[in-house]
Amino acid sequence: MSISIVDGIKQRLHRDIVADPVLHGAILNLYLNGEAYPHRVDDYFPVGYVSEAELAARMSRHAQEEDKHIALYSKAISRLEQSVVELPLSCIFNAVIRNHTEASFAIDPADDADTRSLKVAHFMAHAHCLEKRVARSLEYHLEACAHSPCDYPAKAVGAVLADEYEHVRYTGEAVNALLPQRVANQVWAQHRRAEWRGNLDFSASQLRRVLLEHGQGWSASRRGLYRASAWALAGLLKVSP
Ligand SMILES: [Fe+2]
Ligand SMILES: [Fe+2]
Incomplete structure (x- = not known):
């Protein structure tokens, strides 16, 4: 499929999402659960093992900003008259990417300085690849929110x-x-691959979930389009290295 076709499908999907407050709330819950994921594990934001003071301060601020995002999504969900829900790890993009990630970034206090730096870098590469994809998804979502009857989500x-x-x-x-x-090149290669595979895995499974739980009101052609998209994503995952 060409980039413009994929672009058009994603644009259409996000417009369909914001047209239905129940589905919109469900998708905002997916974003929110990603923001809250650092609180469900003990190896995100290893600030205490970062020797550069400036980087440690930036990481602490980063963690606080993700908590601010939880509050923003919570308010948006409540404005849609929906509820915040804690989702299983299989519905959290971070966790799905980690299912495809070989490297561990859990730091042992006994690790030497080089090992700590390597693990901090693994965490940062994971976060970078993940956040880049989330940002792209939010660009589609923000564009669609302009068509939402509720203005707070935008x-x-x-x-x-x-x-x-x-x-x-x-x-x-x-x-x-x-x-x-x-x-660094080796670390980037590992995390780009993991995020690529994680994205195919997550997108296929969430698209199927949305179809099953929210797709009844859509036309047969719209359901067929999304079903075919989920099938293509899952097929691509099977043949991806
Ligand atoms: Fe965030
Ligand atoms: Fe972020």
Whole structure:
């Protein structure tokens, strides 16, 4: 499928999402659960193991901004008269990417300085690839929110997106500053592959879930389009390295 066809399908999907407050609330819950994921694990934001004070401070601010995003999504969900729900890990993009990630970034206090730097860099590369994809998804969603009967989600998503661009920028720079270029290239290759596979996996399963739980009101051709898209995503995952 060409980029413009994929673009058109994603644009159509986000417009269909915002047209239905129940589905819109469900999708905002997907974003919210990603923001809350750091609180469900103990190896995100390993600030205590970062020796550069400036980077440690930026990471702490990053964690606080993700918590601010939880509050923004919660308010948007309540404005749609929907409820915030805690989703299973299979519905959280971060966790799905990690199912495809070989590298661990859990730091052991006994790790030497080089190992700590490598693991911090693995976390930053994971965060960078993840946030880049989320930012792209939010761009589609923000465009669709202009057609929503409720104006608060657009305000919330716009504020989140501005922070995510900055997270993408500094995490990318941090990986290249923490590691020699040859090692950084290997780390980037691992996380780009994991995110690519994770995105196919997550998108196929969530599209199927949306069809099953929210697609009854859509036309047969619309359901057929999304069903075919989910099938193509799952097929691509099977043949991806
Ligand atoms: Fe965020
Ligand atoms: Fe972020």
